[in-house]
Amino acid sequence: MKRTIIYGVLPLLAVACGHDGDFDATGTFEAAEVVVSAEAAGRILRFDAEEGDVLEAGRQVGAIDTxxxxxxxxxxxxxxxxxxxxxxxxxxxxxxxxxxxxxxxxxxxxxxxxxxxxxxxxxxxxxxxxxxxxxxxxxxxxxxxxxxxxxxxxxxxxxxxxxxxxxxxxxxKCRIASPIAGTVLAKYSEAGELASVGRPLMKVADLGRIYLRAYFTSDQLSGLELGRPVTVTADFGGGERRDYPGHITWIASESEFTPKTIQTRDTRANLVYAVKIAVENDGRLKIGLYGEVKLDE
Known part of the structure; x- marks a missing residue:
């Protein structure tokens, strides 16, 4: 029984070690999310936005009693x-x-x-x-x-x-509208409910401008600079992967401890630096999707 376990683990280790050299860092995709909150108190008379709707910036989708x-x-x-x-x-x-x-x-x-x-x-x-x-x-x-x-x-x-x-x-301020153009990720209120100032009504994100937040170790910092092109590989699961061109738009000025869900080329490193990489979304990239980064030579 012990021999069976050892044999089962060895192939996994081999795959992990082999895959470790294919990327320089990993992370998850994110977008600029905005929580739209009520700016007035009163009964919500109309709220037409639904999860998944694409909203224009400033277009009214609801109203509070005026x-x-x-x-x-x-x-x-x-x-x-x-x-x-x-x-x-x-x-x-x-x-x-x-x-x-x-x-x-x-x-x-x-x-x-x-x-x-x-x-x-x-x-x-x-x-x-x-x-x-x-x-x-x-x-x-x-x-x-x-x-x-x-x-x-x-x-x-x-x-x-x-x-x-x-x-x-x-x-x-009794008008309910999204300040940005984007997709409704979540809806927290419905018509007929009472709104109070500051109460969240919906969450909107611009999925057209999506970023991969990846983490690099300190020995990789010398090779990072704003605007540097990189290759981002999105993992859609089931063995489906796709490469996207991207470029670095932000590098953290302070290090942080490695998040538990993040892999780096040197998994023994305790401190890493967060980096945001802009990627053009073809409609398939979603918030929270896993991605890998390969620095272009």
């Missing part, structure tokens, strides 16, 4: 309109004073001409100048008051408009 926010916006718009209605019409309110000043100026020119001919006195001209001074002072004071009132009303209106903008922002 009735109260919409009513709040209407109320603020009515308030803003009421405040604006109290804005004074400066030109109309000072029209009477301007007309009096114009008449006094006409009278002054008449008296000034009469004074030249000796038909009027200097006192008459001084009286008109005094009246003009009073009228101009009244005009300046009224203009100042009206401008201050207008500025105050404009400030109040601006404050209300900012509140309206805040409500509109909260309304926009």
């Amino acid at each position: 009735v109260q926010l919409y009513l709040q916006k209407l109320q603020l718009e009515r308030t803003a309109a009421s405040v604006r209605s109290g804005r004074p019409d400066i030109s109309k309110q000072v029209a009477a004073l301007r007309e009096q000043i114009a008449k006094q100026q006409t009278e002054r020119r008449r008296v000034e001409n009469l004074l030249k001919d000796g038909a009027a006195t200097a006192k008459q001209l001084d009286d008109i100048d005094a009246q003009l001074k009073v009228l101009n002072g009244q005009l300046d004071a009224q203009l100042s008051t009206l401008k201050n009132n207008t500025a105050s009303i404009d400030e109040n209106t601006s404050s209300i408009e900012l509140q309206i903008a805040q409500v509109e922002d909260r309304l926009s």
Whole structure:
């Protein structure tokens, strides 16, 4: 019985040792995953995304109840309109004073001409100048008051408009949309459920931009550089394997202990460096799929 076990293990060791030289590192495929969470609280009225759906970035796929926010916006718009209605019409309110000043100026020119001919006195001209001074002072004071009132009303209106903008922002956050173009990997909520701020609704990943996260030992670092081409072999199971061209896009600045599920060329090494390798996905590569890396010469 013992001899049978030994004979059964030896072929496996031979295969493992022979296969060990065919790659420089191994890892699993991953993609940029985004968990889309609710940005508003309320009942989910619609949620059309399903697992496996391909979504466009920013396209609405659901909505959270917005009735109260919409009513709040209407109320603020009515308030803003009421405040604006109290804005004074400066030109109309000072029209009477301007007309009096114009008449006094006409009278002054008449008296000034009469004074030249000796038909009027200097006192008459001084009286008109005094009246003009009073009228101009009244005009300046009224203009100042009206401008201050207008500025105050404009400030109040601006404050209300900012509140309206805040409500509109909260309304926009009631839309459920993916910030990236990608595939729905998981759906965590359904229409009719109550959403709270921060509650996960779905997970989306861009499977068109997929990476292999592989681990290299410290003695391999000298041969790694950003942009270096490599050959990635994806293992689909059942003996089906396919090679893909790739290039290094990221190299970890710090080492870490070898993950238990990862093989390296030197399995005795305790510390390894993570490396991301970009691979063009032909539609067959999936997240979590096992892959091997061979550094191109």
